[in-house]
Amino acid sequence: MSTGTFISFEGIDGAGKSTHIARVADLFRQAARAVVLTREPGGTPLSEKLRELVLHEPMDPLTEALLMFAARREHLVQVIEPALARGEVVLSDRFTDATFAYQGGGRGFDWQVLTQLEGMVQALPNHTLRQPELTIWFDLDPVIAAERLASARVPDKFESQPADFFAAVRDAYARRQAEMPSRFARIDAAQSMEAVGADVSRTVSEWLKRTAA
Ligand code: TYD
Secondary structure (H helix, E strand, O other): OOOOEEEEEEEOOOOOHHHHHHHHHHHHHHOOOOEEEEEOOOOOHHHHHHHHHHHHOOOOHHHHHHHHHHHHHHHHHHHHHHHHHOOOEEEEEOOHHHHHHHHHHHOOOOHHHHHHHHHHHOEOOOOOEOOOOEEEEEEOOHHHHHHHHHOOOOOOOOOOOOHHHHHHHHHHHHHHHHHOHHHEEEEEOOOOHHHHHHHHHHHHHHHHHHHHO
16 A cells, blocks of 8 residues: 555635645655645646636536546546655645535535545545545635635636635535544634744644654
8 A cells, every 4th residue: 555645735715725835845855755746626737627627617517526526536546646656745735625615515516426426536446535644724714715815816717706605615624624533634724824834834743743653
């Protein structure tokens, strides 16, 4: 089985996660670990093409969920599993919790169907599911996130959703955490950038100590 480390980063748009992922990569590099920085949807040439479609084209909710999982399957097979098998650290800017949060919570798509797709796409030969060992969830009030995004950039299909969409996305992240508490670490993303960064570094360091023990 794999000897690598798989960490995902999650949160509603505007929570500021991307800034902190590079810092986590540095933590691992300082410990002489090879790091693969990647993202979803995306991470392979085909998955990046699917990303373009899914972030910009209007489509049926099932089509959207299937494309997210299709991109994920390719990402797992081409990038994540090989890196973990080599013992590397995979840091993914979003993974499957985002589908539960956005397609499940935001869009209201059936949670059980998502669970079935997850079971199909993330199945391992030993019949367990590939999941991140640690998921850093940048939790933020959607009102604050919207203020941050307003000054940022041209919004994609999800970023232009109304505040109640993001409230539902946030609730769905909380539901995922409740379903799988052992791998989730919630970070209060309303704090200053420095305080969030310190929380993230502490969380990863403590997690590493715990899992090495
Ligand atoms: P994001 O990760 O925020 O990237 P960027 O910082 O470049 O905008 O954008 C990805 C968007 O895709 C985000 O709005 C969440 C959405 N998404 C889903 O709806 N479902 C998924 O399964 C994933 C991985 C992402």
